[in-house]
Amino acid sequence: MTKKKKKKDVKKVEVKETKKLSKRTKICILIGCILVVLLIGFLIYYKVTSKFRYESFVKKIETNYGDKYEIKAPDVCYGNKIKCHNIKPKIKGKVDINKLGDNKIEFEYKYKKNKLVLKQTVKVKDLKEPEIVLNDEEVLVCPNGKILKLNLSVNDNLDGDITDKIQTTLNEKELVIEAEDGAGNKAQRKIEVEPKDDAKPIITINGKTTMSVIKGIEYNDQGANVTDNCDDNIQITTTGSVDVNTVGTYKITYSATDTAGNSNSATRTVSVKEREVGNKVVYLTFDDGPGAYTQKLLDILDKYNVKVTFFVTNQFPKYQNMIGEEARRGHTVAVHTLTHRWNVYESVDAYLADFEAMNDIIEQQTGSRTKLFRFPGGSSNRIYCGHNKTSVPDIINAMNEKGNVYFDWNLSSGDAGGTVSTDQVVKNVTSKMKNNSVVLQHDIKGFSVNAVEKIIQYGLNNGFTFKALDENSPTAHHGVYICK
Numbered sequence: 068m069t070k071k072k073k074k075k076d077v078k079k080v081e082v083k084e085t086k087k088l089s090k091r092t093k094i095c096i097l098i099g100c101i102l103v104v105l106l107i108g109f110l111i112y113y114k115v116t117s118k119f120r121y122e123s124f125v126k127k128i129e130t131n132y133g134d135k136y137e138i139k140a141p142d143v144c145y146g147n148k149i150k151c152h153n154i155k156p157k158i159k160g161k162v163d164i165n166k167l168g169d170n171k172i173e174f175e176y177k178y179k180k181n182k183l184v185l186k187q188t189v190k191v192k193d194l195k196e197p198e199i200v201l202n203d204e205e206v207l208v209c210p211n212g213k214i215l216k217l218n219l220s221v222n223d224n225l226d227g228d229i230t231d232k233i234q235t236t237l238n239e240k241e242l243v244i245e246a247e248d249g250a251g252n253k254a255q256r257k258i259e260v261e262p263k264d265d266a267k268p269i270i271t272i273n274g275k276t277t278m279s280v281i282k283g284i285e286y287n288d289q290g291a292n293v294t295d296n297c298d299d300n301i302q303i304t305t306t307g308s309v310d311v312n313t314v315g316t317y318k319i320t321y322s323a324t325d326t327a328g329n330s331n332s333a334t335r336t337v338s339v340k341e342r343e344v345g346n347k348v349v350y351l352t353f354d355d356g357p358g359a360y361t362q363k364l365l366d367i368l369d370k371y372n373v374k375v376t377f378f379v380t381n382q383f384p385k386y387q388n389m390i391g392e393e394a395r396r397g398h399t400v401a402v403h404t405l406t407h408r409w410n411v412y413e414s415v416d417a418y419l420a421d422f423e424a425m426n427d428i429i430e431q432q433t434g435s436r437t438k439l440f441r442f443p444g445g446s447s448n449r450i451y452c453g454h455n456k457t458s459v460p461d462i463i464n465a466m467n468e469k470g471n472v473y474f475d476w477n478l479s480s481g482d483a484g485g486t487v488s489t490d491q492v493v494k495n496v497t498s499k500m501k502n503n504s505v506v507l508q509h510d511i512k513g514f515s516v517n518a519v520e521k522i523i524q525y526g527l528n529n530g531f532t533f534k535a536l537d538e539n540s541p542t543a544h545h546g547v548y549i550c551k
């Protein structure tokens with residue numbers, strides 16, 4: 068009985084021990100399970116949190132034209148905070164630094180099956196301001212800011228030499244030079260200066276500084292011009308005057324003062340002299356009138372007491388009375404033609420009839436007939452050939468027999484041809500005027516009549532005497548054209 072009990076107790080202990088073991092196993096399994104769950108969780112976390120990672124990425128970059136540019140790929144890795152694999156990108160696109168504008172760059176990152184593309188725009192711009200280089204230290208500036216001397220050059224990377232585009236401003240003793248290139252980049256340079264103006268204005272007398280005029284002839288002063296280193300608009304003051312009716316020496320003074328107070332003056336000496344009776348003679352002659360401008364011409368001639376010759380026509384009968392006026396004022400009246408039609412050259416008789424008819428009118432107006440005449444078109448005209456090939460030589464013979472004298476001219480004013488301006492008529496006549504000039508003008512042309520005053524003034528100032536033609540005057544024959 069005791070033995071049995073003992074056996075029973077042993078069994079009980081074993082069971083107890085077995086029961087204890089299985090509890091431990093259970094704990095182990097539990098821990099194992101937790102670990103597995105954690106591992107799976109970690110793996111899931113690892114997988115889920117893995118991605119491309121990079122700090123900052125600038126989508127748009129600006130770079131200066133012409134400057135070296137290196138494409139810089141952003142640092143990108145794939146992974147998570149625990150582990151991240153660095154990846155080298157594939158770069159697509161390039162940057163042309165010599166061309167203004169946008170350049171597109173792509174950075175392509177690959178990790179296993181994952182891909183990331185980062186797009187970047189690199190804008191090539193002119194970001195550089197022009198460069199102002201002072202070539203000479205000496206800079207001269209007027210008090211008003213006008214630059215007298217400034218030797219510099221302004222160069223721009225893109226626009227090249229833009230020296231002529233500088234702007235300057237003077238702030239007391241500081242000269243500010245500014246330049247801006249086409250892209251709007253501005254450069255500025257400041258220079259210390261001593262603004263000053265110690266130069267006098269420069270006065271230039273128009274025309275001659277010493278001149279003489281004939282007593283009684285109108286004097287028009289041509290004035291003077293003034294220029295100044297610093298000031299643009301300086302007034303000129305003129306003092307003195309010329310009394311053309313009193314012989315003597317007159318001084319006309321031109322003076323000017325600039326803003327800095329520098330003054331200057333210049334003087335013209337004008338001598339008024341008695342009219343000398345020159346030994347050079349000029350014969351002014353006027354054809355085709357009288358007409359609308361004859362009265363005006365007569366008044367100009369009276370003003371200078373100059374006598375001329377009128378070769379008259381009856382083209383404008385309402386001015387017939389002017390023929391008498393011409394004679395009364397001491398001028399020579401001679402025949403040009405009654406009609407000024409070319410059919411006067413059809414025969415000697417036709418010519419003589421025209422001549423006598425005009426002479427009749429002259430006689431009515433002046434009380435006497437004339438022996439002086441001028442051929443329409445001049446004695447050298449070729450028009451007569453189309454009417455009668457011997458008329459002009461025959462007319463000359465017939466007229467000579469009657470004691471008539473014809474006059475041509477040796478100085479044409481050009482007023483019948485290409486010349487249509489008063490100034491040109493003056494120039495044509497005065498440039499060729501010499502002793503015994505027989506000048507041809509037309510008093511039916513206003514612009515030509517307007518030239519007479521200046522022609523007379525020129526002549527009187529240059530020792531010429533104006534005379535009217537008479538039977539003994541130079542005839543200035545052209546020579547007859549022989550028809551073929």
Ligand SMILES: [Zn+2]
Pocket residue numbers: 354355403407443444
């Ligand atoms: Zn004529």
